[in-house]
Each structure stands twice: as structure tokens, then as C-alpha cells.
Amino acid sequence: MEGKLKVDANYRKIYSRLLKCVICISTLLLLLILFRNQNLTSISLISRKNGSGASHSDQSSVIETMAAKLRESVTFLPLKDLRFSETAMIGNTWFMSSLNDSYEMNEAEYLYFPSEVSKGRLLCIRGRDMSDGTKNFYALAWRESLPNNATLLSGLTYVSNTYYNYLNLWHGLCAMTPFVRWTMKNKCIKPDRWVLFHWGELEIRTGSWIQQLMLANYGEFKFEGFDKGDGPYCFEKAVVMRHDLGSMGLDNKLKVYDMMRCKAREFCNLFVPERSMEVDERGLPVIRLTLLMRRGSRSFKNATLVTDIFSRECDRAEGCVLKVFQSEDLSFCDQVKVMTYTDVVASPHGAQLTNMFFMDRGSSVMEFFPKGWLEHAGVGQYAHHWMANQSGMKHQGAWCDSTGEDCPTPKDDRKCFLFHKDGKVGVNETYFAEWIRKVLHEVRVSKLEATKTPIAKEQLSNNVCAC
Numbered sequence: 419m420e421g422k423l424k425v426d427a428n429y430r431k432i433y434s435r436l437l438k439c440v441i442c443i444s445t446l447l448l449l450l451i452l453f454r455n456q457n458l459t460s461i462s463l464i465s466r467k468n469g470s471g472a473s474h475s476d477q478s479s480v481i482e483t484m485a486a487k488l489r490e491s492v493t494f495l496p497l498k499d500l501r502f503s504e505t506a507m508i509g510n511t512w513f514m515s516s517l518n519d520s521y522e523m524n525e526a527e528y529l530y531f532p533s534e535v536s537k538g539r540l541l542c543i544r545g546r547d548m549s550d551g552t553k554n555f556y557a558l559a560w561r562e563s564l565p566n567n568a569t570l571l572s573g574l575t576y577v578s579n580t581y582y583n584y585l586n587l588w589h590g591l592c593a594m595t596p597f598v599r600w601t602m603k604n605k606c607i608k609p610d611r612w613v614l615f616h617w618g619e620l621e622i623r624t625g626s627w628i629q630q631l632m633l634a635n636y637g638e639f640k641f642e643g644f645d646k647g648d649g650p651y652c653f654e655k656a657v658v659m660r661h662d663l664g665s666m667g668l669d670n671k672l673k674v675y676d677m678m679r680c681k682a683r684e685f686c687n688l689f690v691p692e693r694s695m696e697v698d699e700r701g702l703p704v705i706r707l708t709l710l711m712r713r714g715s716r717s718f719k720n721a722t723l724v725t726d727i728f729s730r731e732c733d734r735a736e737g738c739v740l741k742v743f744q745s746e747d748l749s750f751c752d753q754v755k756v757m758t759y760t761d762v763v764a765s766p767h768g769a770q771l772t773n774m775f776f777m778d779r780g781s782s783v784m785e786f787f788p789k790g791w792l793e794h795a796g797v798g799q800y801a802h803h804w805m806a807n808q809s810g811m812k813h814q815g816a817w818c819d820s821t822g823e824d825c826p827t828p829k830d831d832r833k834c835f836l837f838h839k840d841g842k843v844g845v846n847e848t849y850f851a852e853w854i855r856k857v858l859h860e861v862r863v864s865k866l867e868a869t870k871t872p873i874a875k876e877q878l879s880n881n882v883c884a885c
């Protein structure tokens with residue numbers, strides 16, 4: 419602990435010395451530039467009188483020397499700072515740990531370069547290592563004195579670091595959403611490129627679902643691979659996000675999910691009439707119930723039986739239409755389409771539930787867990803509760819299987835979670851039937867209300883994308 423503190427202190431000392439040095443040199447340079455501009459006329463007069471011109475070239479050579487020194491003094495620090503591995507997601511995180519976030523009320527934390535906070539300096543990254551984030555580096559530099567061999571990448575760059583991953587729908591979405599929000603509140607500006615990091619390691623692709631969602635929002639875009647050599651790359655403008663949704667307020671979360679829903683539907687050519695008003699031939703509100711299945715881990719032990727229960731209850735409820743889908747068999751646009759035409763989605767816990775935000779606001783989610791999740795999964799089990807909350811859906815609760823094998827090490831939560839994590843989901847016929855009945859009833863009541871009252875504003879905006 420003491421050793422770590424000492425290292426910290428030394429590190430800070432070195433850092434502050436370097437900083438002083440940089441500030442010193444840059445002040446000199448500035449003074450020189452000022453001096454040069456103000457005295458240019460008189461110098462040239464003297465030169466002409468003098469007939470040598472030596473004074474002028476002396477000045478320029480001094481400026482060049484200073485710029486070269488400034489270039490040399492750009493300090494690269496490791497992108498991933500192991501001193502903060504215990505608090506990798508807290509405060510300045512372990513990614514670009516020397517830099518403070520900027521805050522705006524109800525927005526995700528971000529870093530922007532160049533800015534007043536960066537004293538006008540650009541962000542530079544020398545970071546192509548894909549397996550060790552400590553071997554990748556970052557630095558700040560003035561545009562006039564970028565480090566040697568630097569490539570200047572023009573336009574706007576989005577730099578993302580995630581602690582989780584870009585393959586999983588839920589985690590990928592959490593990493594990308596703050597950028598979509600940034601786009602929204604900055605006149606729908608589009609980035610020229612994205613740079614993705616995971617623990618400071620460069621990544622050059624996301625899962626295909628995320629890729630499609632970003633295509634829907636941005637049209638063509640590219641992930642930067644820094645493939646013009648090892649030298650540093652400096653960004654004309656860069657936004658860095660390293661906290662997922664972080665301190666984004668609920669209102670802004672709802673807005674950004676509204677936009678992603680709208681963009682996805684547009685991308686998939688779904689121009690949907692007002693769903694809350696949909697009625698059947700008898701004039702009764704239609705309730706679209708979707709059972710979203712998955713294979714392998716966390717699938718239902720007996721999917722036929724579960725389908726039978728849903729089918730029976732749906733038949734009993736007026737206006738109910740049941741559809742059953744195998745999530746793995748659906749393309750991105752199939753998923754968007756299925757959810758667009760869903761009022762109640764029922765599904766085992768899993769990434770496929772991330773699709774819930776493609777439903778109209780106010781739709782319902784029923785979630786099913788295998789044995790052991792309730793006791794050992796920690797807060798992770800609430801991921802889809804959060805997702806429902808922030809995308810404007812109603813999470814109608816979760817059912818957790820209580821039957822099945824017991825964990826052999828009941829005192830060790832982590833081991834028990836791993837033991838149960840990929841289990842399968844059983845069934846309680848009585849409970850399922852009662853639950854479905856209750857949810858369908860609630861949805862029916864609110865649909866009847868909706869047909870009586872004017873259309874809610876946010877529903878109307880479903881077909882008009884913010885960007």
C-alpha cells in the first residue's frame with residue numbers, strides 16, 4: 419500500500435515537472451511568436467538597412483528549435499493504468515487515468531479535445547496493441563507541435579473504451595448509446611471514424627447487431643485500425659467516453675432510445691401506423707404477445723410446454739395474438755420488425771432481450787431465470803429492469819426457477835453463479851398462467867384507455883427521428 423502511494427507520489431512529481439516544462443516551453447514559444455509578429459516590420463527595416471537579414475532568420479531558427487523541443491516533450495502515458503485496476507470504472511477510470519471527465523447536467527461524462535480543459539491540445543494515441551492496454555499510449559499535443567511522425571486524422575473521432583465488450587448486445591449498446599446521445603445534442607453531427615478500446619486494447623469490430631444499429635444511426639462509418647504504421651495518430655477533434663451511460667439522466671436516456679428505435683425502424687423500412695390504436699375486426703384492441711426463445715444456455719427446459727401455456731392464455735384473452743420466435747434465427751431487421759409488432763415480450767434472461775427497446779414505449783417485458791440467479795447473480799440480474807426503465811418499457815417482473823440441482827459450494831457466490839449461470843429454465847404452470855393473465859389484462863386496460871384519450875406525444879414521435 420505504502421509502496422503504491424510512493425510510486426503514485428513519484429509519478430505525480432514527474433508528471434507535474436513535465437507539465438511545468440511543457441508550460442514553460444510553450445510560454446516561451448508564444449512570447450516569441452508575439453515578439454516576432456510585433457517586430458516583423460522593424461526587423462525587416464533594420465535588415466534592409468543592415469542588408470544582411472540575419473536577425474529575421476535567427477528568430478525563425480529559434481522558433482523552430484522551440485517547436486522541436488515542444489514536439490520532443492510530448493509525454494505519452496499508458497492508455498490502461500494498472501494502478502487503478504481495482505477501480506477500473508470509477509472516477510477517471512484506468513483508461514486515460516490522468517485526464518478528468520467533463521460533466522454536463524444529465525449527460526454521460528465525456529472528454530473533448532481540443533478544449534479549454536485540454537488547453538487547446540489535441541488527443542494523440544499510439545495504440546495498436548490488441549491484447550495489452552498498457553502497451554498503448556496517449557498524449558496531448560498542440561497542433562503546431564505534434565509529436566514526430568504523427569498522422570493527423572481530420573474531422574471528428576469518437577473514442578470508446580468499455581470494461582465489458584462490443585459483441586454482447588447489451589454491453590455493446592451501453593458503450594455506444596452515449597455517442598448517439600452526443601450526436602443528438604450536437605446538431606446530429608456524424609463522426610468521421612470510431613476508435614474502440616476494451617481495457618485499453620484496440621478493437622476493430624463490434625458484434626453484427628451493434629454494427630447494424632450504428633449503420634441505422636450513422637449510415638456508412640468505419641472503425642479505425644491505425645493501419646498507416648505504428649506512429650502516433652492525433653485527432654483534429656475527439657470525443658472520449660469511458661463510463662457507458664454514466665450520469666445520463668432518465669429523460670435523456672428515453673430520448674436517445676426513442677431515436678435509436680426510430681432510426682432502426684427507418685433503416686428496416688418499417689413505417690408503422692399508430693400501434694396503440696390497432697384494433698381487430700370486432701373493434702377490440704389487439705394485444706401482440708411474443709415469446710422470444712433461445713437455444714442452449716438459459717433456454718426453456720420444455721419449450722413446447724411453455725408455448726402451450728402462453729397459447730392457451732392468449733386464446734382466452736380478447737384481442738390477443740401470440741407469436742413465437744427463435745431469436746438466433748432472426749436477422750437484425752427481423753428482430754426490429756418482431757419487436758415493433760409486440761406489446762408484451764416474454765423471454766428467458768439473455769442478450770436477445772436487449773431488443774426490447776424496439777417496441778413502442780410503454781410495452782411490457784416478462785423475464786425468466788434459471789435456478790440460482792436470484793441468489794447468486796448480484797445486480798447483473800437487473801440489467802433488463804434497467805434497460806426497460808431507460809427505454810420507457812414496463813418490466814413486469816422476473817420468474818426464477820427454484821427447482822433443479824443444488825450448487826455444491828453454497829457459500830461461494832461466484833462459484834455458485836458460474837454453476838447456475840447457463841442452466842435451463844423450468845416451468846410452473848400455475849404461476850405462468852396467472853402471470854400471463856394478469857399482464858394481458860393490464861395491457862388491455864391501458865389500450866382501452868389509449869383509444870379513449872388523445873395520442874401521447876412520444877408515441878406520435880415514433881415515426882419522426884430526432885436526427
Ligand SMILES: *[C@@H]1O[C@H](CO)[C@@H](O)[C@H](O)[C@H]1NC(C)=O
Pocket residue numbers: 468470472473
Ligand atoms: C546587422 O545585424 C547584425 C545582427 O542583428 C548585428 O549584429 C549588426 O550590428 C548589424 N549591423 C549594423 C550596421 O546595424
Ligand SMILES: *[C@@H]1O[C@H](CO)[C@@H](O)[C@H](O)[C@H]1NC(C)=O
Pocket residue numbers: 516517518
Ligand atoms: C482533475 O481534477 C482534480 C480534482 O478536481 C484536480 O486536482 C486535477 O488538477 C485535475 N487534473 C487535470 C489534469 O485537470
Ligand SMILES: *[C@@H]1O[C@H](CO)[C@@H](O)[C@H](O)[C@H]1NC(C)=O
Pocket residue numbers: 566567649
Ligand atoms: C519516424 O519515422 C522514420 C521512418 O519511418 C523512422 O526512421 C524514425 O525513427 C521515426 N521517428 C520517431 C521519433 O519515431
Ligand SMILES: *[C@@H]1O[C@H](CO)[C@@H](O)[C@H](O)[C@H]1NC(C)=O
Pocket residue numbers: 719720722723
Ligand atoms: C414437455 O411437456 C409436454 C406437455 O406437458 C410433455 O408431453 C413432454 O413430454 C415434455 N417434454 C419433455 C422433454 O419433458
Ligand SMILES: *[C@@H]1O[C@H](CO)[C@@H](O)[C@H](O)[C@H]1NC(C)=O
Pocket residue numbers: 800803804807
Ligand atoms: C425503474 O423505475 C421505477 C420508477 O422510476 C423505479 O421505482 C424502479 O426502482 C426502477 N427499477 C430499477 C430496477 O431500477
Ligand SMILES: *[C@@H]1O[C@H](CO)[C@@H](O)[C@H](O)[C@H]1NC(C)=O
Pocket residue numbers: 820846847848849
Ligand atoms: C407454482 O406457483 C404457485 C402459484 O404461485 C405456487 O403456489 C406454487 O408453490 C409453485 N410451485 C412450485 C413447485 O414452486
